[in-house]
Amino acid sequence: MQKTPQKPRVVILGAGFGGLTAARALVNDAHVTLVDRHNFQTFLPLLYQVSTAGLAADHVAHPIRGALRKTGIQFRMGSPISVDHKNNTIKLDSSEVLEFDYLIVALGSATADFGVPGVTEHALGMKSVNEALTIRAEVLRRFEDLCRFEDDTIFSISVVGGGPTGVEMAGAFAELVRGPLKHDQAHAAAHIKINLIEAGPRILPMFSEKLSAHGQKDLEKLGVTVHVNTAVQAIKPRKIEMKDGSSLPSEVTIWAAGVQGEPAGALLNLPLVNTRIDVDQTLQVKHYPHIFAIGDIAGLVGENGRMMPMVAPVAMQQARHVAKQIKRLAAGQELKPFKYIDKGSMATIGRHKAIVEVKKLRLVGIPAWYAWLWLHLFYLLGGRNKIGTMADWTWNYLTFDRGNRHIMDSL
Ligand SMILES: Cc1cc2nc3c(=O)[nH]c(=O)nc-3n(C[C@H](O)[C@H](O)[C@H](O)COP(=O)(O)OP(=O)(O)OC[C@H]3O[C@@H](n4cnc5c(N)ncnc54)[C@H](O)[C@@H]3O)c2cc1C
Numbered sequence: 524m525q526k527t528p529q530k531p532r533v534v535i536l537g538a539g540f541g542g543l544t545a546a547r548a549l550v551n552d553a554h555v556t557l558v559d560r561h562n563f564q565t566f567l568p569l570l571y572q573v574s575t576a577g578l579a580a581d582h583v584a585h586p587i588r589g590a591l592r593k594t595g596i597q598f599r600m601g602s603p604i605s606v607d608h609k610n611n612t613i614k615l616d617s618s619e620v621l622e623f624d625y626l627i628v629a630l631g632s633a634t635a636d637f638g639v640p641g642v643t644e645h646a647l648g649m650k651s652v653n654e655a656l657t658i659r660a661e662v663l664r665r666f667e668d669l670c671r672f673e674d675d676t677i678f679s680i681s682v683v684g685g686g687p688t689g690v691e692m693a694g695a696f697a698e699l700v701r702g703p704l705k706h707d708q709a710h711a712a713a714h715i716k717i718n719l720i721e722a723g724p725r726i727l728p729m730f731s732e733k734l735s736a737h738g739q740k741d742l743e744k745l746g747v748t749v750h751v752n753t754a755v756q757a758i759k760p761r762k763i764e765m766k767d768g769s770s771l772p773s774e775v776t777i778w779a780a781g782v783q784g785e786p787a788g789a790l791l792n793l794p795l796v797n798t799r800i801d802v803d804q805t806l807q808v809k810h811y812p813h814i815f816a817i818g819d820i821a822g823l824v825g826e827n828g829r830m831m832p833m834v835a836p837v838a839m840q841q842a843r844h845v846a847k848q849i850k851r852l853a854a855g856q857e858l859k860p861f862k863y864i865d866k867g868s869m870a871t872i873g874r875h876k877a878i879v880e881v882k883k884l885r886l887v888g889i890p891a892w893y894a895w896l897w898l899h900l901f902y903l904l905g906g907r908n909k910i911g912t913m914a915d916w917t918w919n920y921l922t923f924d925r926g927n928r929h930i931m932d933s934l
Contacts, residue, residue: 642758698745701745722752786798
């Protein structure tokens, strides 16, 4: 009698965009165990709306067990602490040891301070729901302080980093100040200043020059002061010092200047390029053919000679590719190199203000804004989150208010 081949055991570290997509793509072909330190997946592209009071925090978090229901995929909440490469096992911080035939590392990224002193101590990061709630609380607490003053005390919020996250955040703060906070206390709102600081010559450098200029104009219309060619030297309490010797008062500084491979990746004793795991074009880790790395943590060099951008479509496409690679390996077939299909970029600046660039197609204003809304709603996980997000957005749109202006980080 012919023996049915055993399904391979696959352990996936990280249940974000890459890890969860890989798990689902392998559901029929492997015994999958997914590991994450949280029991929910964070929809990072909408995190800035949590910090600017546009969305409730639980609308951007989706329970992993809910996403895996009826799939047979195992979930473990925990973090890897070591790998035994001889026996193909991985130890978690719960002391559990998981055996694997294939390992997929999808641990994502962490805030990179690029060696700028004071980032950890005096700036707020933007990588988790917790950090987003801290930003919201810090800004609204300063606003409450400002409401006590009748003088010309200025409260400055600075966002460092002119990529999509920084731009979206600065625009959303400007709208929070111009709408809800102005209605709460006009004098205080008039004394809030928002800065966006970018080291390069223009914001949104992944877009064409025309769209990037459009984005800057939209931000300025909302009242944001955009500082380009302005490299940060150090973050100090209530102040940012620049490399050109100037400085800017800043009561709340948000660091959206960049990310690096998640440091936990280094515990796995795998080769690194800078902070990302060194992989071949097949996404196999160099010298470890049964281990793959995907998403932000994978240091894959693209056709342009540069590392793949740290964006969700890269992580999801790599996840599907690796699932196919594992099926090919199990069937004794040759592996294929990963090819990224870049479907374009988009960023929203505020109500009816967005930019979209898909190859030669460029959209601005209302059509771009609707395209942005629709796409984010489409990719958001979970029916409850979609309905909650639509409810928050509709409320914000119709009332010009933001219902999530709570300071919830203290008793
Ligand atoms: C604020 C923000 C906004 C963004 N906006 C966009 C956008 O608009 N469009 C876009 O395409 N991309 C955007 N990105 C980038 C995008 O979110 C990432 O490229 C994408 O999430 C990468 O997927 P990933 O699977 O590699 O990592 P993630 O989705 O980050 O998943 C990593 C997972 O690993 C888990 N993990 C990490 N360390 C450990 C550990 N030690 N132990 C256990 N689990 C661990 C995390 O909890 C997480 O669930 C944004 C990123 C940020 C931070």
